[in-house]
Amino acid sequence: MSVVAVAAAVTTVLGTTPAQADPGGNTKPPEKRTVAKAEGLAPDRVTAPAAPAATSAELTTIQTRIARYVATNGTKYTFASYYDATAGRIVLSTDAPADVVSTLTTAAKASSVQVRHSELNDVFSRRDDVPSFYGGGGITFGGGVCSSGYAVQNSAGTRFMVTAGHCFADGTTVTTESGATTYGTVSHRRLPTVTGHAQDLELIGGSSYAGRIFTGGVTSSTSAPVVAAGTAYVGFTNYCHSGRTTGENCGHTATSITAQVCTQTGCKSPVIAFTGGVMIQGGDSGSPFYVYDSAGGAWIRGHILATDGTTGYAEPYTVTAPELGVSIVTG
Known part of the structure; x- marks a missing residue:
């Protein structure tokens, strides 16, 4: 048995297998034509309450401050923020210390922000x-x-x-x-x-x-x-x-x-x-x-x-x- 470098066989590893013909010689059935339905009928469509204008403004301020903080200080800490429509408040998930979080959230009422202490990671x-x-x-x-x-x-x-x-x-x-x-x-x-x-x-x-x-x-x-x-x-x-x-x-x-x-x-x-x-x-x-x-x-x-x-x-x-x-x- 020969010895081969194991970077070989790239096409075998990454290639695709040619499609095989139907053994009975049959062809696919005719494609059925459908009429596009209005997006308002989508099965996953729900009606959620919009954020109050003041809360939306608070969230925008917090997200702007976070973006500036990361641009200045790097990615030592992770952040995610959004308005949770079901809970009716802003959610901030971060592993930053309390003093950093405080400087980023002073624009919002304390009762309107839920801070979750956790690290976020890229999906890779x-x-x-x-x-x-x-x-x-x-x-x-x-x-x-x-x-x-x-x-x-x-x-x-x-x-x-x-x-x-x-x-x-x-x-x-x-x-x-x-x-x-x-x-x-x-x-x-x-x-x-x-x-x-x-x-x-x-x-x-x-x-x-x-x-x-x-x-x-x-x-x-x-x-x-x-x-x-x-x-x-x-x-x-x-x-x-x-x-x-x-x-x-x-x-x-x-x-x-x-x-x-x-x-x-x-x-x-x-x-x-x-x-x-x-x-x-x-x-x-x-x-x-x-x-x-x-x-x-x-x-x-x-x-x-x-x-x-x-x-x-x-x-x-x-x-x-x-x-x-x-x-x-x-x-």
């Missing part, structure tokens, strides 16, 4: 990430898809995301898998067939990257903090990977940390060889290879490169860090 997932980006997310350019690995920083404190060198060329600007957000620009590529190095790694920079990795399934938004990075240990039986194709899977056993793997992009060594568990697949290239501690923190050991379907291979962190002059970013 492994395949549609937002800054600060996590490891294990889907990244793409020109039809190719890989996974992000783990965040690192150089001596100046500038952060980058590690991924596999066979994923994208230097200078490429990649996006999240959905294409909705620019992820960063590729630099410091190392690949046997391109640079002559026996390594398979590169950096993505220019955005914000966090010391966390996605956990769970392929559309998950859950994550774990990175707490350390170092060498893998032969014989350990519960290493994990977390990629855009197969999600998070553990139960891998490291069988070697001095292996060599030769694919279409040349021979790489030393690399980690591992078996067991749900094996990596196309599109998982670049994703983190790690182990959990008892507190749920992830210890990075490398990033995913290739598989023959039975054994997987990962570029060691202990190769990446000195080669690129970077250190791990923790979360």
